[in-house]
Amino acid sequence: MEIPGFTTIGIIGGAGQMGQWFKEYFESLGHTVLISGRKTELTWQDLAEQCQVVIISLPLDVSIDMARQVGPLMNKDQLLMDMCSMKHDICQAMKESTQAQVIGTHPLFGPSTAGMAGQNVIVCPMGEGPWLPWLESQLEAKGAVVTITDGYTHDRNMAVVQALTHFMTISFGETLLQLGVDPKEIRPYATPIFRLKLGLLGRMFAQDTELYRNLICKNPMASEVLDQFLSSANEVKNNICHAPEIMTAIDAFLGTFPEQGMIESDACLETLAKFKERAM
Amino acid sequence: MEIPGFTTIGIIGGAGQMGQWFKEYFESLGHTVLISGRKTELTWQDLAEQCQVVIISLPLDVSIDMARQVGPLMNKDQLLMDMCSMKHDICQAMKESTQAQVIGTHPLFGPSTAGMAGQNVIVCPMGEGPWLPWLESQLEAKGAVVTITDGYTHDRNMAVVQALTHFMTISFGETLLQLGVDPKEIRPYATPIFRLKLGLLGRMFAQDTELYRNLICKNPMASEVLDQFLSSANEVKNNICHAPEIMTAIDAFLGTFPEQGMIESDACLETLAKFKERAM
Numbered sequence: 165m166e167i168p169g170f171t172t173i174g175i176i177g178g179a180g181q182m183g184q185w186f187k188e189y190f191e192s193l194g195h196t197v198l199i200s201g202r203k204t205e206l207t208w209q210d211l212a213e214q215c216q217v218v219i220i221s222l223p224l225d226v227s228i229d230m231a232r233q234v235g236p237l238m239n240k241d242q243l244l245m246d247m248c249s250m251k252h253d254i255c256q257a258m259k260e261s262t263q264a265q266v267i268g269t270h271p272l273f274g275p276s277t278a279g280m281a282g283q284n285v286i287v288c289p290m291g292e293g294p295w296l297p298w299l300e301s302q303l304e305a306k307g308a309v310v311t312i313t314d315g316y317t318h319d320r321n322m323a324v325v326q327a328l329t330h331f332m333t334i335s336f337g338e339t340l341l342q343l344g345v346d347p348k349e350i351r352p353y354a355t356p357i358f359r360l361k362l363g364l365l366g367r368m369f370a371q372d373t374e375l376y377r378n379l380i381c382k383n384p385m386a387s388e389v390l391d392q393f394l395s396s397a398n399e400v401k402n403n404i405c406h407a408p409e410i411m412t413a414i415d416a417f418l419g420t421f422p423e424q425g426m427i428e429s430d431a432c433l434e435t436l437a438k439f440k441e442r443a444m
Numbered sequence: 445m446e447i448p449g450f451t452t453i454g455i456i457g458g459a460g461q462m463g464q465w466f467k468e469y470f471e472s473l474g475h476t477v478l479i480s481g482r483k484t485e486l487t488w489q490d491l492a493e494q495c496q497v498v499i500i501s502l503p504l505d506v507s508i509d510m511a512r513q514v515g516p517l518m519n520k521d522q523l524l525m526d527m528c529s530m531k532h533d534i535c536q537a538m539k540e541s542t543q544a545q546v547i548g549t550h551p552l553f554g555p556s557t558a559g560m561a562g563q564n565v566i567v568c569p570m571g572e573g574p575w576l577p578w579l580e581s582q583l584e585a586k587g588a589v590v591t592i593t594d595g596y597t598h599d600r601n602m603a604v605v606q607a608l609t610h611f612m613t614i615s616f617g618e619t620l621l622q623l624g625v626d627p628k629e630i631r632p633y634a635t636p637i638f639r640l641k642l643g644l645l646g647r648m649f650a651q652d653t654e655l656y657r658n659l660i661c662k663n664p665m666a667s668e669v670l671d672q673f674l675s676s677a678n679e680v681k682n683n684i685c686h687a688p689e690i691m692t693a694i695d696a697f698l699g700t701f702p703e704q705g706m707i708e709s710d711a712c713l714e715t716l717a718k719f720k721e722r723a724m
Contacts, residue, residue: 272635276710282717284632311632321633324625329638332612334684335677337694342676343669345604347701352564352591353601355552357644358609360712364637366705369698373691381685389623390681396622397615397677401670404614405661411653414617418649421627425646428719430556432640432712437562439708 174211235261252315281307454491515541532595561587607666
């Protein structure tokens with residue numbers, strides 16, 4: 165089987181924010197994109213019939229159900245994909261349900277992202293086939309950094325990348341709430357770094373908080389990582405003031421990484437300083 | 445007493461990074477700046493004699509000692525300032541030691557900051573005098589956001605703005621160390637937000653970690669704030685998955701702030717996406 169230059173791609177849940185983002189993305193590469201959703205004329209059955217590539221762009225639970233329904237309608241020349249934030253279970257569900265080639269993907273960015281350049285995308289192929297090099301070339305066409313791995317490794321990393329990150333932000337918000345520290349009132353006292361952390365807290369609550377909660381609660385490996393964080397935070401609290409070697413150990417662990425972090429965070433803080441609303 | 449358009453400003457510790465930053469800043473406004481340090485010909489005694497304004501730019505402990513030494517050499521027409529990250533104790537020490545006007549200041553940014561525009565500066569005047577409007581005009585000349593408060597209020601806010609912020613970052617680093625998650629290896633899995641948090645971790649360890657440690661350990665109000673964080677983080681861990689109302693409460697507390705946070709963090713994340721080193 166040979167894949168033509170331009171294909172017809174169907175996005176189930178294509179009216180959602182990420183679905184729309186990828187509709188525009190694939191259209192910008194010259195493909196035809198059809199979408200199905202609650203209010204569309206086309207159904208997901210139509211997409212399975214009319215498209216060479218079918219992408220499930222729905223919440224995790226619904227995606228697994230959809231994989232089991234749409235999978236059997238597809239044949240070995242087609243590609244079935246998903247875009248969930250967790251990969252192991254959905255990849256298994258897709259693979260078990262279809263003869264089509266199956267590739268799980270996780271675009272590691274949200275729908276407010278301006279473009280694909282420099283964005284990370286994880287790809288979890290379930291078996292071999294011609295669609296994997298095609299997908300890589302489509303993503304890399306506009307500068308994505310594609311990493312191929314398996315669902316388990318992906319989910320374990322997400323327990324740190326997503327669950328821990330968002331847990332720290334929620335805990336920060338809960339602390340401000342308990343202390344009664346209003347973000348607007350404390351802004352004139354903000355350092356650039358504190359201002360950035362406040363901004364990330366605001367960012368979470370400007371969006372769908374259920375999504376963030378699910379990234380913690382639906383990852384079976386998250387609980388262990390959060391326990392480690394609580395234990396580490398306690399250790400830091402107990403040692404930081406009389407045993408400074410706790411800092412030395414982290415420093416040694418980070419190696420040469422801090423140089424890169426300094427450059428990148430400097431650029432962010434400069435961006436932040438340009439906002440006139442500083443004092444609100 | 446009338447303050448002339450251009451003054452002579454002395455910076456004790458003026459060879460340090462912040463001292464150099466403010467030397468260039470005041471020179472850009474047309475003032476003459478003299479500095480003293482371990483390797484300078486001029487001594488701090490010389491500065492007290494020759495300058496109208498003397499700024500102590502040294503670590504906190506040393507600043508308090510210096511205030512007690514330099515204060516008695518100054519007269520009521522002069523201005524004595526400091527730039528420590530803690531304000532209550534140093535302001536008291538300056539006030540008790542001198543007849544000069546005393547103003548504690550805390551520039552809420554580091555020496556890698558490109559310019560004064562949009563930066564927060566806290567000013568703690570100890571009594572009245574003509575130097576306060578002068579100082580405000582000098583800082584605001586290039587766009588600083590000046591907030592006038594007392595040392596106690598400042599230090600209490602810094603327990604959140606500095607101690608808590610840096611504590612969370614150190615605890616994050618300790619967690620990665622304990623989990624064996626190498627920042628470089630996990631970068632291809634990073635979301636923009638995780639990448640930003642990694643960058644802030646790197647930033648801390650690219651600098652003087654003693655400074656960050658002191659911002660936690662020398663603030664008498666930090667311990668209470670860190671305890672609240674640990675307690676809140678435990679509460680979040682225990683409730684997030686079965687009692688989503690913990691998110692609703694934070695959301696209600698934040699009010700309209702998230703909109704601003706979304707705008708600012710979007711701009712930062714766009715800046716970050718421009719770095720070609722993305723995959724390292």
